[in-house]
Every structure is written in C-alpha cells, then in structure tokens.
Amino acid sequence: MILSDADILKRLEDGDLVVDPVDDLELQIQPASVDLRLGREFLEFQRTNIPCIHPNSEREVDEYVTETVVEEGDDFILHPGDFVLGTTYERVEIPPDLIAHVEGRSSLGRLAVVVHATAGLCDPGYRGQITLELSNLGTAPVALTPGMRISQLTFTELKTEAERPYGSERGSKYQDQDGPQASRIQSDDEFGGDQLEREE
Numbered sequence: 001m002i003l004s005d006a007d008i009l010k011r012l013e014d015g016d017l018v019v020d021p022v023d024d025l026e027l028q029i030q031p032a033s034v035d036l037r038l039g040r041e042f043l044e045f046q047r048t049n050i051p052c053i054h055p056n057s058e059r060e061v062d063e064y065v066t067e068t069v070v071e072e073g074d075d076f077i078l079h080p081g082d083f084v085l086g087t088t089y090e091r092v093e094i095p096p097d098l099i100a101h102v103e104g105r106s107s108l109g110r111l112a113v114v115v116h117a118t119a120g121l122c123d124p125g126y127r128g129q130i131t132l133e134l135s136n137l138g139t140a141p142v143a144l145t146p147g148m149r150i151s152q153l154t155f156t157e158l159k160t161e162a163e164r165p166y167g168s169e170r171g172s173k174y175q176d177q178d179g180p181q182a183s184r185i186q187s188d189d190e191f192g193g194d195q196l197e198r199e200e
C-alpha cells in the first residue's frame, strides 16, 4: 500500500518516518508523496585523460570526481548530456516497514531533467540525505537552484517489517551519507564481492 498525504503526516508526527526539515507542509506534502529540495553540493566527473572508469578502482572513482558548492543566490547549470550527482537538502529516515522511491517531478521532466538515472530506491532502515543522479536529456542548458523542489519521495508499506534493514548489515555503505556521495562500489569486494565462482 502506498502512503497517502494523511498517512505520511501521521508517520511524520509519530516520528518513526523522518523527513527533515519540512519547512512548508502545504507545499512539500503532496497527495501521496513528499517533495524534496535540492542541496548546494554537486559532484562532477572530470573529463580528463581517464580512458574509462573501472568501477572497482577507488582511485578512479574518487580522484576524478570534483565537488562544487553553489553559493547563495547562484544556480548550477546542467548542460545537455551532463551527468552530475546532487543531493537532497532534506535528510530522511525510513522505518523498517516502509520502502521509499525517489521520483522525478513532472515539471522538471518536461524540461528533460532526470533526477535518478538508474537507482531510485531507499531501503527500509536507510538514514541520510539522498544522492540525486541528475542528467539533462534535452538540448538546452537548465539552471538548477538550490532549495528548488527537485524530486519527490513516495512510501510503500511492506507486508512485514524488514528483518535486516539497511544499516544493520555489513555492506550498507551509504548509511548516514551527508551530501552527494560518489559510488562506493569498490567496497563491494570487502563484503564478499560480486565475483562469480569459477567452475574448475
């Protein structure tokens, strides 16, 4: 079951679901979602002379990513074809009986701005700001203003609470993230890796 505005408000009041801060309930609480605002920090991949990114190379993932913090009153210009990581201004805490989906807003979609390229799921138990995978599929640059409502979060009730919510297990590498976080896929290996066993 997807939570309605009344359900969301009740869960926020009860305090087990956290979206912080919600400054304007009337504006941010939608019929069945909460609008989240854009933070000031962005991570961009530098188009230097890296031939390609090997996902398991921490050096390549971290060294070629630079952070931009947009000053008050300024915009971040997202050019056609760009892919950058942004962050929600709000921090969320998802209780073990809910799963949240990060969705774009239609008004930005109509300007060809996509807020999550692939991953749009916040696990039960997840705490932190949400990293937005921003891209511009259109032909004109689009100015993104920190504080603008950029995405929306919907909540679905699980049939039973997650037994191993995000954060309770090793491998929860984005728990408590603060600002946009680059991929931590390199640390997959620490947790058993995704390598398939070879048959002899």
Ligand SMILES: Nc1ccn([C@H]2C[C@H](O)[C@@H](COP(=O)(O)OP(=O)(O)OP(=O)(O)O)O2)c(=O)n1
Binding pocket: 102, 116, 119, 120, 121, 122, 123, 124, 126, 129, 130, 131, 132, 133, 166, 171, 172, 173, 174
């Ligand atoms: N656009 C998104 C999508 C998810 N998350 C956060 C909330 C999720 O609960 C957490 C982990 O997301 P995934 O499970 O999709 O990511 P991985 O499987 O890569 O990470 P892990 O191995 O930690 O589960 O990251 C985020 O900040 N921004």
